[in-house]
Amino acid sequence: MGNETETRERLLEVAKDEFLELGYEKASMRKICKKAGVTTGALYFFFKDKNDLFAALVRKVADEIKMIIVHHTEKEQAIYVDAKTTSQELIADGIQQGRDFVTYMYANKDVFILLLCKANGSAYENFYDELVDLMEKNTLQFLDHITLADVPENEINPYTMHWLAHLETSSFAQLLTHGLTLEEALIQAEVIAKYLTGGWLEILKK
Amino acid sequence: MGNETETRERLLEVAKDEFLELGYEKASMRKICKKAGVTTGALYFFFKDKNDLFAALVRKVADEIKMIIVHHTEKEQAIYVDAKTTSQELIADGIQQGRDFVTYMYANKDVFILLLCKANGSAYENFYDELVDLMEKNTLQFLDHITLADVPENEINPYTMHWLAHLETSSFAQLLTHGLTLEEALIQAEVIAKYLTGGWLEILKK
Amino acid sequence: MGNETETRERLLEVAKDEFLELGYEKASMRKICKKAGVTTGALYFFFKDKNDLFAALVRKVADEIKMIIVHHTEKEQAIYVDAKTTSQELIADGIQQGRDFVTYMYANKDVFILLLCKANGSAYENFYDELVDLMEKNTLQFLDHITLADVPENEINPYTMHWLAHLETSSFAQLLTHGLTLEEALIQAEVIAKYLTGGWLEILKK
Amino acid sequence: MGNETETRERLLEVAKDEFLELGYEKASMRKICKKAGVTTGALYFFFKDKNDLFAALVRKVADEIKMIIVHHTEKEQAIYVDAKTTSQELIADGIQQGRDFVTYMYANKDVFILLLCKANGSAYENFYDELVDLMEKNTLQFLDHITLADVPENEINPYTMHWLAHLETSSFAQLLTHGLTLEEALIQAEVIAKYLTGGWLEILKK
DNA sequence: GATGAATGAGGGTTCATTCAT
DNA sequence: AATGAATGAACCCTCATTCAT
Missing domain, CATH: 1.10.10.60 (Homeodomain-like)
Incomplete structure (x- = not known):
C-alpha cells in the first residue's frame, strides 16, 4: 500500500x-x-529522540554541503597551482562559485533555514560556525593567488580572515532568510561576489 | 541605609x-x-516578569545606541547637503564613525552582547534587525553623496541595501563576540571601513 | 533446519x-x-510476556533445587528415625549436605544468581523465601534428633527456627554473589556447617 | 498556625x-x-528530586547508626586493650551490644526498613553493605581478643570475616522485616549473640 | 516464525509566575 | 521590601505489549 x-x-x-x-x-x-x-x-x-528527529531532516544536506565546499577548495587548489590569474578571472570564478552555492541552497531551502537559523540547542547548533571555518580555508587559498607579496601584514591578520568568512557565509544565508526567490538570489550572488572581491582589493592596496 | x-x-x-x-x-x-x-x-x-528583568539590564543602552545612530545620520545629512566629497573623505568619515561606534559598544560590552546574541525569546529579540534598519538609512544617505548619477540601477536594489547594512552591523557585532580587546577592535574598525567602502566602489563601477 | x-x-x-x-x-x-x-x-x-521469559530461564532449576531439598529431608528422616547420633556425626552430615548443595548451585551458577538476587518484580521474587521455608523444615528435623528433651523452650521458638533457616540459605547464596570459585566455595561450605552447628550447641546449652 | x-x-x-x-x-x-x-x-x-525526598526520610538515622557502630568499636578497643577476657564476658558483651542495636532500630523502625529493604535504586542502595563493612571491623576486633594464637589460619580467611558480618547484620535486619515486636526482638537479640558466639568457638577449635 | 508499526499510560522533572502574609 | 509556599501545565522520554500482515 x-x-x-x-x-x-x-x-x-x-x-x-x-x-x-x-x-x-x-x-x-x-x-x-x-x-x-x-x-x-x-x-x-x-x-531515537528529539535530536535524532532533527538530524533526520537535516543530516544529508549538512554533510553534502560541507563536502561540496571542501571539493571546491581542492579543485581550485589544483587549477591555480602553477598559473597566475587576474583579478577579473578571480571575480568571475567567485561569481560562479556563489551561483553554485546558491543553487544548491535553494534546492534544499527549508533544510538550510533549519541548519542556519533554527538549530540552536540541537547537535547542529554549530553548523554555521563549521561552515564559516570551511569558507575560511577557501578564502585563505584565494588569498594565496591574488596576493603578490605586497600585502600589508598588519591588516590581513587571522581575525580578518575569520571575519571575512563570516561575511560571505552570512551573505548567502541571508538570501534565504529574507525570502528572495532563486532568480533574485542568483542575481544577488553576483553582487556579493563583486562586492567581496572589491573589498579585498581595497584592503590589499598599498 | x-x-x-x-x-x-x-x-x-x-x-x-x-x-x-x-x-x-x-x-x-x-x-x-x-x-x-x-x-x-x-x-x-x-x-514585573522575566522580560522586564531583561529590559532593565538593556533598555538604556538599547535606546541610546539607536539615538546615536539616528543623530549621526542627521548630522551627516546636514554637513553634506550642499558639498560634494571625494571617496577618500568618505572612507575617512566611515572610519571615524566606525571607531565611535566601537568605542561606545565596548563601553557597554556586556549589554551589547545581551542585545545582539542573548535576547532570543525576549522583547528585544528583534533589536539586531532594528539596528540594521537604522544602519540602512545611514548607508542610503552615504549612497546619495557618493553616486554621481551613474549607478547601474539593477544592482543597487533595495535588497542590496539591506544586505549591506547587515554586513556592517554584523561586522561590528562580531568584534565583541569574538573577544577582541578594545584596541584590537579599533584597528579592525578601520579594516571594516576600508573593506566595505572598497566593496561599494566595485559595485558602482560601470 | x-x-x-x-x-x-x-x-x-x-x-x-x-x-x-x-x-x-x-x-x-x-x-x-x-x-x-x-x-x-x-x-x-x-x-508470553516478560515474566514468562524470566521463568523460561529459571523454572527448571528452581523446581529441581526444591525437590532436591525435599528429598534430602525425607531421606534423613528415614535414616535417623530410630537411631541416636552424636553431634560429630551431625556435623559431618551437615558438611556433606552443604557440599552437595554448593556443587549443584555452581553447576547452575547464573540461574541461581537470577533466582536469588535478580528476581525482584518477577513471579519468582519469593523464591528465596520458599527456599528458606524448605530449609526450615530440614532444620526442624535436625533439631528432633539432636535434642534430648532438655531444650530451653523460650529460646527455640518458631522465629528462631525461621531465622536459622535464613542464615543458612543466605550463607550459601553469598558464596555465589561474592564471586568465589567452586573450590573456594566448597571449603567455605565446611566452615558454614561447622559454624552453624557450633551455634546450635551454644543455644542448646543449659 | x-x-x-x-x-x-x-x-x-x-x-x-x-x-x-x-x-x-x-x-x-x-x-x-x-x-x-x-x-x-x-x-x-x-x-530537590526523588533521591532527596528519600534521603530526607532516611539521612539522619543512616548517619547516626553508622556513628553508633563506629563508636562502639572504638569503645571496645579502649576497654580490652590490655585485659584478657573470658568467652563468657564476650558473650555478655555481645548480648548487650545487640540489645542496644535492636533498641535503636526499633525506635526508627520504618526508616530502617526503608534503608535495608526499600532503598534499591536510591543513593542509599549500598547502605546495607556499608553497615556490613562496619560490622566486619567490629568483628575483626572481637577476634583479636578472643584468639590466643591458636586459630587455624586457613579457616578464618577474609571471606569468612565478611560472611560473618553479613550474618550478623542480616540477623538484626530480619527482626524488623519479620514483624517482631520490640520485646520479642530483644529476646532474639540474645539468641543471636549466643548463637554467633557459639559459631565462633566451634570454628576456633583446634 | 517473524515483522515492525503503533499504543497510551506513565516516568521524573522544570518552569515562570502568583499571592497571602 | 520581602518571604516562601504553591500552582499547573509543560517538558522529553520509556515502557511492556499488541496485532495486522
Whole structure:
C-alpha cells in the first residue's frame, strides 16, 4: 500500500514545520505527534529522540554541503597551482562559485533555514560556525593567488580572515532568510561576489 | 541605609551573568534568585516578569545606541547637503564613525552582547534587525553623496541595501563576540571601513 | 533446519545477560530484542510476556533445587528415625549436605544468581523465601534428633527456627554473589556447617 | 498556625508509606503528590528530586547508626586493650551490644526498613553493605581478643570475616522485616549473640 | 516464525509566575 | 521590601505489549 512509511514521512513533514516555526528548542515533541495524528510511542519508534528527529531532516544536506565546499577548495587548489590569474578571472570564478552555492541552497531551502537559523540547542547548533571555518580555508587559498607579496601584514591578520568568512557565509544565508526567490538570489550572488572581491582589493592596496 | 536598592542591584548583576551564560530563554528565574540570595517574591517585587528583568539590564543602552545612530545620520545629512566629497573623505568619515561606534559598544560590552546574541525569546529579540534598519538609512544617505548619477540601477536594489547594512552591523557585532580587546577592535574598525567602502566602489563601477 | 529454535536460544542467552546485569525490573524487553537481533514480535511469539521469559530461564532449576531439598529431608528422616547420633556425626552430615548443595548451585551458577538476587518484580521474587521455608523444615528435623528433651523452650521458638533457616540459605547464596570459585566455595561450605552447628550447641546449652 | 510546614510533613509521611509499600524505584512522585493533595511543583519546592525526598526520610538515622557502630568499636578497643577476657564476658558483651542495636532500630523502625529493604535504586542502595563493612571491623576486633594464637589460619580467611558480618547484620535486619515486636526482638537479640558466639568457638577449635 | 508499526499510560522533572502574609 | 509556599501545565522520554500482515 505504501502506507508503511507514511507515518514516518508525515512525522518528518510536521516536524519540519514545527522546527521552522519555533526553532529546535521550543518545538514540542508532543505537538508534533498531535499534529501528525500519532502517539508519542510511534514517534519514538522512528526516531531515537528529539535530536535524532532533527538530524533526520537535516543530516544529508549538512554533510553534502560541507563536502561540496571542501571539493571546491581542492579543485581550485589544483587549477591555480602553477598559473597566475587576474583579478577579473578571480571575480568571475567567485561569481560562479556563489551561483553554485546558491543553487544548491535553494534546492534544499527549508533544510538550510533549519541548519542556519533554527538549530540552536540541537547537535547542529554549530553548523554555521563549521561552515564559516570551511569558507575560511577557501578564502585563505584565494588569498594565496591574488596576493603578490605586497600585502600589508598588519591588516590581513587571522581575525580578518575569520571575519571575512563570516561575511560571505552570512551573505548567502541571508538570501534565504529574507525570502528572495532563486532568480533574485542568483542575481544577488553576483553582487556579493563583486562586492567581496572589491573589498579585498581595497584592503590589499598599498 | 541604601539597603533598599541593594537587592535590586544584586539581582541585576546576577541576572546579567545568567543571561550572558545561558541566553534569555534558558536562563532560569529561580536560579537567578538563588544566586542572588533572594526569594522569588523579591524579584517579582522589583521586576514585573522575566522580560522586564531583561529590559532593565538593556533598555538604556538599547535606546541610546539607536539615538546615536539616528543623530549621526542627521548630522551627516546636514554637513553634506550642499558639498560634494571625494571617496577618500568618505572612507575617512566611515572610519571615524566606525571607531565611535566601537568605542561606545565596548563601553557597554556586556549589554551589547545581551542585545545582539542573548535576547532570543525576549522583547528585544528583534533589536539586531532594528539596528540594521537604522544602519540602512545611514548607508542610503552615504549612497546619495557618493553616486554621481551613474549607478547601474539593477544592482543597487533595495535588497542590496539591506544586505549591506547587515554586513556592517554584523561586522561590528562580531568584534565583541569574538573577544577582541578594545584596541584590537579599533584597528579592525578601520579594516571594516576600508573593506566595505572598497566593496561599494566595485559595485558602482560601470 | 534447526534454525527455528535458534532464535529462541539466542533470546534466552541475551535475556540472561540482561537480567543478570540489570535485574528483572530494570531489564528492557526492547533492549533484549535489539541485542538478539530480533523484533519484539518474535520475542512475544516464543514467550508470553516478560515474566514468562524470566521463568523460561529459571523454572527448571528452581523446581529441581526444591525437590532436591525435599528429598534430602525425607531421606534423613528415614535414616535417623530410630537411631541416636552424636553431634560429630551431625556435623559431618551437615558438611556433606552443604557440599552437595554448593556443587549443584555452581553447576547452575547464573540461574541461581537470577533466582536469588535478580528476581525482584518477577513471579519468582519469593523464591528465596520458599527456599528458606524448605530449609526450615530440614532444620526442624535436625533439631528432633539432636535434642534430648532438655531444650530451653523460650529460646527455640518458631522465629528462631525461621531465622536459622535464613542464615543458612543466605550463607550459601553469598558464596555465589561474592564471586568465589567452586573450590573456594566448597571449603567455605565446611566452615558454614561447622559454624552453624557450633551455634546450635551454644543455644542448646543449659 | 503551624500550617506552614504542614505540607512538607504530609509529603514526608505519604512518601514514607509509598516507599515502604513499593520501594524506591517503583514509587511514583506523582502518586505521592496526589495522595498528599498537592501539586508536583509543591513537592519539588521542598525536595530537590526523588533521591532527596528519600534521603530526607532516611539521612539522619543512616548517619547516626553508622556513628553508633563506629563508636562502639572504638569503645571496645579502649576497654580490652590490655585485659584478657573470658568467652563468657564476650558473650555478655555481645548480648548487650545487640540489645542496644535492636533498641535503636526499633525506635526508627520504618526508616530502617526503608534503608535495608526499600532503598534499591536510591543513593542509599549500598547502605546495607556499608553497615556490613562496619560490622566486619567490629568483628575483626572481637577476634583479636578472643584468639590466643591458636586459630587455624586457613579457616578464618577474609571471606569468612565478611560472611560473618553479613550474618550478623542480616540477623538484626530480619527482626524488623519479620514483624517482631520490640520485646520479642530483644529476646532474639540474645539468641543471636549466643548463637554467633557459639559459631565462633566451634570454628576456633583446634 | 517473524515483522515492525503503533499504543497510551506513565516516568521524573522544570518552569515562570502568583499571592497571602 | 520581602518571604516562601504553591500552582499547573509543560517538558522529553520509556515502557511492556499488541496485532495486522
